[in-house]
Amino acid sequence: MAEMEVKRVEFIKWPMSNHREQELVNEVVASGNWWRMTGDKVKTFEKNFAEYHNAKYCLGVSNGTVALEVAMAALDIGAGDEVIVPANTFISTVTAVIYCNAKPVVVDVEPDYFCIDASKIEAAITPRTKAIIPVHMAGHACDMDEICRIAKKHKLYIIEDASHAHGAEWKGRKVGNFGDIATFSCQNGKLMTSGEGGVILTNNEELYERLYLIHTGGRPKGDKLYRHVLLGSNYRLSEIQAALLIAQLERLPELTEKREIHAEKLDKLMCSIEGIIPQKRDSAVTINPHYMYMFYYDSSKFGNVSRNEFVELLNQEGVPAYVSYPVVSNTEFFKENRFRSHIKEAITVLDSDVVNAKRIEDEVIWLPHYVLLGEEAHLEYIAEVIKKLKKSFAENV
Numbered sequence: 001m002a003e004m005e006v007k008r009v010e011f012i013k014w015p016m017s018n019h020r021e022q023e024l025v026n027e028v029v030a031s032g033n034w035w036r037m038t039g040d041k042v043k044t045f046e047k048n049f050a051e052y053h054n055a056k057y058c059l060g061v062s063n064g065t066v067a068l069e070v071a072m073a074a075l076d077i078g079a080g081d082e083v084i085v086p087a088n089t090f091i092s093t094v095t096a097v098i099y100c101n102a103k104p105v106v107v108d109v110e111p112d113y114f115c116i117d118a119s120k121i122e123a124a125i126t127p128r129t130k131a132i133i134p135v136h137m138a139g140h141a142c143d144m145d146e147i148c149r150i151a152k153k154h155k156l157y158i159i160e161d162a163s164h165a166h167g168a169e170w171k172g173r174k175v176g177n178f179g180d181i182a183t184f185s186c187q188n189g190k191l192m193t194s195g196e197g198g199v200i201l202t203n204n205e206e207l208y209e210r211l212y213l214i215h216t217g218g219r220p221k222g223d224k225l226y227r228h229v230l231l232g233s234n235y236r237l238s239e240i241q242a243a244l245l246i247a248q249l250e251r252l253p254e255l256t257e258k259r260e261i262h263a264e265k266l267d268k269l270m271c272s273i274e275g276i277i278p279q280k281r282d283s284a285v286t287i288n289p290h291y292m293y294m295f296y297y298d299s300s301k302f303g304n305v306s307r308n309e310f311v312e313l314l315n316q317e318g319v320p321a322y323v324s325y326p327v328v329s330n331t332e333f334f335k336e337n338r339f340r341s342h343i344k345e346a347i348t349v350l351d352s353d354v355v356n357a358k359r360i361e362d363e364v365i366w367l368p369h370y371v372l373l374g375e376e377a378h379l380e381y382i383a384e385v386i387k388k389l390k391k392s393f394a395e396n397v
């Protein structure tokens, strides 16, 4: 049988940049001020990023992983403490907890929004629990009403892992305003990027002062006498990274709006295909910047072609697609409790406690946010390719 003809399209390339990035980076290079201690780009970026999120304090750091580690340190979380994390997230959410010698307690996610299941948090709280790290999965904010209620009741810190969620909102309020600290990643694929980079927000002045000290070897602002007033390390963002991020942030609102419109359109196209179910949207989410477009793939509706094989086939058709994160406790080091000297006790996570995360590990496919930054033709192409592949499997049976 003749194959269905689908005219191939080229997707938008990421990272995206123009004269603005070039201009700002050139300014840094020419100025000779390449680090935050003498330049003004990191300060400007911090001011702009805080303003955009209606947050009081912002700190640029080297990446999103250390942003979490610095947050843990600022809250003095360490040996003997427990921190609640979602079962489905990028591994840094969990490794940051282990690096400060605390124990990650894994809680399942819910199946529609892929965020931590707030109704399962209380059962995981013990006298040792210090904090909850909700991850705003793929840009979809977690149920912050419920998470804030639980944290208040049990006197727990909240660290929002907003690595996917620059500019996201829950009931009209920007992420970064619900917990004690919020962290963001500006790694190469993220919604705004300097190749590597991270950001921390807080509304608490005292915490901000601690975060600042920890990120620069414990030295107070302006110190020339090698005072190290608390234990810190070097997690500073450079002026060149900040120059890129100033430009990237200027473009973010426009790109977010485009992704919102295109995600809704892609939802319509995808929902018409039997066996494809996209991540749903809670009505309390007022902005979802769509870091990833995630969907379940039911292989039984696709001639039993496996999810992994299907991702390969999408890639061959020029559609950038990836398999979802594994359940964090199913990663090799975690499963075998290879925590080095950080945690001595074994951690067992039962399969029956992470059923939804396991289904996401096995069945979910994600497309990167830049597939939503092109034209409608790109969205149609994605749906047409999926239908074409589906038809070819049916014909091969």
Ligand SMILES: *Cc1c(COP(=O)(O)O)cnc(C)c1O
Binding pocket: 063, 064, 065, 066, 089, 090, 092, 093, 135, 161, 163, 164, 184, 185, 186, 187, 196, 197, 198
């Ligand atoms: C990307 C990411 C991080 C880590 O950020 P890096 O900048 O890559 O270190 C942390 N948490 C989540 C959920 C992420 O996706």
